[in-house]
Amino acid sequence: MIYTVLFLIILAFVIFALRGTKTKKPDTFPKAWKPLLEEHVAFYRELTPEKQTLFENRMMLFLKEVNIEGVQLELQDLDRILVAASSVIPVFGFPEWHYNNLSGVILYPDNFNADNEFDTKQQDRNIMGMIGTGRLEKQMILSKKALYHGFSNANDKSNTAIHEFVHLIDKMDGDTDGVPEYIMQHAYSIPWLNIIHKEIEAIRKNKSDIRSYGGTNQAEFFAVASEYFFENPKQMEKKHPELFRMLQMCFHTKN
Numbered sequence: 001m002i003y004t005v006l007f008l009i010i011l012a013f014v015i016f017a018l019r020g021t022k023t024k025k026p027d028t029f030p031k032a033w034k035p036l037l038e039e040h041v042a043f044y045r046e047l048t049p050e051k052q053t054l055f056e057n058r059m060m061l062f063l064k065e066v067n068i069e070g071v072q073l074e075l076q077d078l079d080r081i082l083v084a085a086s087s088v089i090p091v092f093g094f095p096e097w098h099y100n101n102l103s104g105v106i107l108y109p110d111n112f113n114a115d116n117e118f119d120t121k122q123q124d125r126n127i128m129g130m131i132g133t134g135r136l137e138k139q140m141i142l143s144k145k146a147l148y149h150g151f152s153n154a155n156d157k158s159n160t161a162i163h164e165f166v167h168l169i170d171k172m173d174g175d176t177d178g179v180p181e182y183i184m185q186h187a188y189s190i191p192w193l194n195i196i197h198k199e200i201e202a203i204r205k206n207k208s209d210i211r212s213y214g215g216t217n218q219a220e221f222f223a224v225a226s227e228y229f230f231e232n233p234k235q236m237e238k239k240h241p242e243l244f245r246m247l248q249m250c251f252h253t254k255n
């Protein structure tokens with residue numbers, strides 16, 4: 001009898017421990033994450049070793065403050081790594097950053113349809129990421145497929161997760177309007193708007209290499225141009241020097 005009880009207690013411990021290691025999010029940066037970051041995140045790869053450590057710490061701070069949840073999927077390490085990296089990349093130029101307007105990221109396996117309770121099996125599933133409103137206030141919804149695709153090619157100037165985090169930065173002053181007053185000095189608003197309008201016009205006339213979705217409105221322009229800026233800064237500097245310098249100032253990336 002006593003052995004049966006002992007056996008059951010040990011079994012319970014083993015099950016608990018196994019469950020714990022499977023889904024628990026780490027408190028300190030796991031060594032095993034480094035090769036994954038090196039492999040998948042070009043931005044991280046190009047940092048000095050000191051800055052890489054800083055980047056890792058910033059990722060851990062984000063993971064402490066924001067809860068990542070998987071729907072219809074079990075969260076993998078790489079899911080957490082790519083979400084956290086996307087959150088750090090646009091604000092890495094700032095010594096400290098807290099996404100006060102975000103409490104959770106909800107990851108879906110595939111693109112989803114916002115009108116249909118995020119049913120990923122619907123035919124019309126075209127949304128890759130979005131910032132929640134109403135009952136989803138302070139939530140970001142992301143498609144895992146789009147998240148991974150964003151990091152699969154560093155030079156395609158597109159990255160869904162960075163796009164959504166830039167919307168959040170834009171929204172920190174209260175309006176998602178393409179003018180990120182929280183990080184941009186007031187004096188630059190008018191020159192910034194002039195650049196936006198010029199670039200949007202070029203997109204609409206099909207005379208720009210900025211993704212056409214950026215021509216939708218000012219907020220989408222800011223998010224799409226920022227994807228380009230973080231994915232392929234060299235090309236942007238060459239093709240859009242004015243826009244490049246403004247984004248450099250905006251994101252504090254100038255050394």
Ligand SMILES: [Zn+2]
Pocket residue numbers: 163167219220223
């Ligand atoms: Zn957008």
